[in-house]
Amino acid sequence: MADELKLLSTWFSPFGSRVKLALHLKGLSYEYVEEEDLMNKSQLLLESNPVHKKVPVLFHRGKALCESMVIVDYIEEAFADAGPPLLPSDPYERAVARFWVAFIETKLVEPWFKMLDGTRARAEMADGVKQMLAAVATLEGALAQCAKGRPFFGGDGVGYVDVALGGLLVWVRASEVLLGGVKFIDAARTPLLAAWADRLAALDAAKAALPDFGRVIKHAMMRRGAAAAALAQSN
Amino acid sequence: MADELKLLSTWFSPFGSRVKLALHLKGLSYEYVEEEDLMNKSQLLLESNPVHKKVPVLFHRGKALCESMVIVDYIEEAFADAGPPLLPSDPYERAVARFWVAFIETKLVEPWFKMLDGTRARAEMADGVKQMLAAVATLEGALAQCAKGRPFFGGDGVGYVDVALGGLLVWVRASEVLLGGVKFIDAARTPLLAAWADRLAALDAAKAALPDFGRVIKHAMMRRGAAAAALAQSN
Structure with a gap:
């Protein structure tokens, strides 16, 4: 199959x-x-x-x-029988995971696109940075709430929220560089997310799935404005 | 329970x-x-x-x-055992329903809010109307694809997409009036959606769930700008 x-x-x-x-x-x-x-x-x-x-x-x-x-x-x-489930079986726990994924889509991805869009006014881009910092701060609390001391949003295993946020990880890191040193996920400001990001990146699945950081930076630097346009061609 | x-x-x-x-x-x-x-x-x-x-x-x-x-x-x-299921059991059919709900959230609700927001520039509001007309035209095609001649997006019964779009129905109608006669769902332009809207509104569940059209118009007229602000306080 x-x-x-x-x-x-x-x-x-x-x-x-x-x-x-x-x-x-x-x-x-x-x-x-x-x-x-x-x-x-x-x-x-x-x-x-x-x-x-x-x-x-x-x-x-x-x-x-x-x-x-x-x-x-x-x-x-x-593929319900393949690999560990990404969503828990309890309807309330599933709703919590879906709530945070909806949050990531509207409160993190939207301002992130705004922030990287070189065609926008500087004030609008700065507004995107501010909104994204606020979203990351909220996600730090969400991780504490979902993981309850365990390694991932999904608990002991990687779950639905981990996949949604994890897929963005290299680009979030790259954005920090592209924006000249803003720190979104940072050991001092978001210690839980910083440790989570390291754990996620170390997984075999992440190594196979995520793009190379250096190559993303090079790609984004080369294309700058066009990089945001190209990013906006995926969802 | x-x-x-x-x-x-x-x-x-x-x-x-x-x-x-x-x-x-x-x-x-x-x-x-x-x-x-x-x-x-x-x-x-x-x-x-x-x-x-x-x-x-x-x-x-x-x-x-x-x-x-x-x-x-x-x-x-x-409440899996209560009432008919809103989502089909086939994973592909479920994905199709989720795809259209995601479409409604980003391509219909977002421009709709923009359109009703009296604090925005006229050009931006006009842009919202244009985007919403385009979204409704796409949903006309989606209804044909999903319903395949049956009464609802969910087929013979009301489904996930019907609930997502149906909840907005009275406000979409009210928006047509508030915007001075723009027609979003219209027998000439979107015959399938127009017939769907009539069928949905006739259901006992819709009668119990949807607000009264006249009361919505009165509320929106009275508050105008504030109505959009209040709408934006729900999701």
Whole structure:
């Protein structure tokens, strides 16, 4: 069954990284197809995600799935017997995980895009930084609440929130450099998240799923404004 | 079990309407508590949704659940044996429903708020109208794809997408009036959605869950700018 899985993404997409993380955590093998140029999209992307025309797209049994966290839900449900579950079985605990993922999407990803968008006014970008710092501070509290002293948002194992935030990790780190030294996840300000980030990055699944930090920096430096535009082509 | 359910919302909140719709579709009874003044929030709201401080909040067995669609997921999972399922059992079909709900949140609700926000520049509001018209046109296609000739997004029965969009219905209609006659859901332009809206509004669950159209118009007219601010206090 696993060999019918095909992932279309770009090597640097943080949203593609979420899907890769989930696939590796579940131990599912897949064919990977690189979307070469998001400014000149492939026929495969245009046809498989006609609404958003964004990566990642996961193909399974010839059907296309779009939107990173919708794909993660799908992997969780279609391969329920593969690997450890990402969501707990208790409905309340599941709701807590979904609440934090919704928080990440609206309170972290949105200002983050604003912040990296070189076409916006300086004040608007500064506003994005402020909002993202506030979001990270809230997530520090969320980690304490969810993990209760255990290593991950998911508890002892990597869960739904870990995948949602973990996929973004290299880009969050890269943003710190690109913005000239703002610290989002930092041992002094967010000690729990900083330790969490180290633990997550050390996992085999993360090593396989996340892009190389140096390569992301180089890519972003080279493209600067265009990097934000390209990022905005994934969800 | 059902008598332990308590919903905190405002009578006009479209997001509260989603939760009410789900509760009524499942045949669950609940205590309803009105959040009287969103500009001067109750201690109950501030304590039960400390992150967003928004309605609706559903209480079940003393635990608070926030974010309308997270609450709908919870109702679906915690009361799996009550009423018809909102999500199909097939993982791919579930992903399709989740994809369209994510679409509604980002492509319909966001521009809708922009459009109704009297504090924004006229050009930005006009941009919101344009984006919302585009979103509704896409949803017309989604309905054809999901319903395949049957009455609802969920097929023969009301489903997850029907709840997400149905909760907004009275406010979408009210927005048409408030904006001086723009037509979003319209028999000529979106015949499938127009017929769907009529079918949905005729359901007992919708009659119980959705606010009165005239009262919404009166409320919005009276408050105008403040109405958008109040709307933005629910999610």
